[in-house]
Amino acid sequence: MTRPNIVLIVADDMGYGDFGVFGDGTPRTPALDRLVSEGICLTQHYSASAVCAPARAALLTGRYPHRTGAIDTLEGRGSDRLALREVTVADALKRAGYATGLVGKWHNGALDPRYHPNRRGFDEFAGFRGGWQDYYQWRLDYNGSLHDADGRYLTDVLAEEAAGFIRRHHAGPFFLMVTFNAPHFPHQVPEEEKAPFAETGRLTRAVSTIYGMNARMDKGVAHIVETLERCGLSTNTLLMFTSDNGPEFGGHGEECTTRYNCSFNGCKGNVYEGGIRVPMILRWPGGLPARVRCNAFVHFCDWFPTLLNVAGARHPGPLPLDGVDVLPVLRAEKAPDMPRRFWQWNRYTPVRTCDAAMRDGNWKLVRPCIAEAMTLTQADCEIDRALKYNHGRFDGLAGVPEPVRNIPAPPLPQLFKVDEDPFEREDRNAEEPARTERMLRELDAWFDDVEGERRRLPEAYT
16 A cells, blocks of 8 residues: 555634534534544543644654744744754655645744744645634635635635645555644634524524534545545545544633533633543544544654654654554554653743643642732733734734743642543542642653753744
8 A cells, every 4th residue: 555645634723522423412413423433543642731822833843842942932023933954754755765745724823934844844735824814804824825814714715725635646655734724813703604503592692603613614624535445546545534632611791611521520721531531533544443432541642653654754854753553553553652751831931830730640730820920911811812813913922021930839739640530630649749849840850841841942033
């Protein structure tokens, strides 16, 4: 068999509960539900971060986000940038003879041509480089050429661009990464998609819109699947679908976005299960078993080495990977490993005691959020919006100093046994003080390692 094509689809802020097959009976995602029934569904799959830019950096490189320099979402500050020394999975597959394409959101360097996707391993790019776009007033970058909105809904545009890439490169092999904007803010969708959810009378306006956004994205996934089928590529294509982090919750009244997420604790922005445990579906009829629910513990960093194995490619760079190849686990040729994994995220400069976690086997340590480290200034909020709607206002970083913060002492750490308590309801810290102390030391040592590496980067956030 020839080398397989790879299509990696990434949603933005979608949780398990947003799927019809996993939801509470409200979501409608027939295309995704079909993929779940036909392929492998991972039930313990983790993003590398509770927010998008760091998570995507790890997915692209197989390395923890701090190492890569991508520590936050603020493109106006450059804290979303993937360090220039990093090798992406697109770099590696391109060198192995794959045609490479990115359609949709980049968010790993928005304001400097050195960080453009075409310079990071992608032969073709059709999308936007920042953290989000208006779904109607979009502006897309086609290999460096900017095109304004033409009246179409953004999700539809991205799905058609993905289908076009597949048709152009049907002779293969190709690697296509499709990074939808949905269901990220702003909450916008054609009325016909929102109406079935709004008419139930049980959902807020925002949640009805989000479910409609997911339903429209599901149609985009169906379009991609149908294109693969029409081109005769289904059997020898590894098709993957995941989300960059958990669902975003917030708002009040009709703008409240809190919705069912399979009872997981937390949401986007924090390191509880609801913020970092995300769906992953894989379908590859020619290379993987079908109709499997896999409970292996898999992390975003693992996909870089795994995809290299799938493609028969070698890692071309000198930087060591944090991920491991899980293809033998997916094929049931090897028992799952339970490696230690770590997470940490806050706004601006990383704070070791805030929003951090470690998983060691079935034990998970959590350092809860510190409010003072999680808040954006109004100036940064305004810059972020201006970057989306006032095109041309910034031709470089905004140059606004980082705010001075007084970070108080952290809350007590929490300890959970996630195999017995996946919803993180029972804090075992008091019962297991020695385990807690050991894991705290290991989490601190990890932070010193990855944050020390970031601080040595010449283009690191300052």
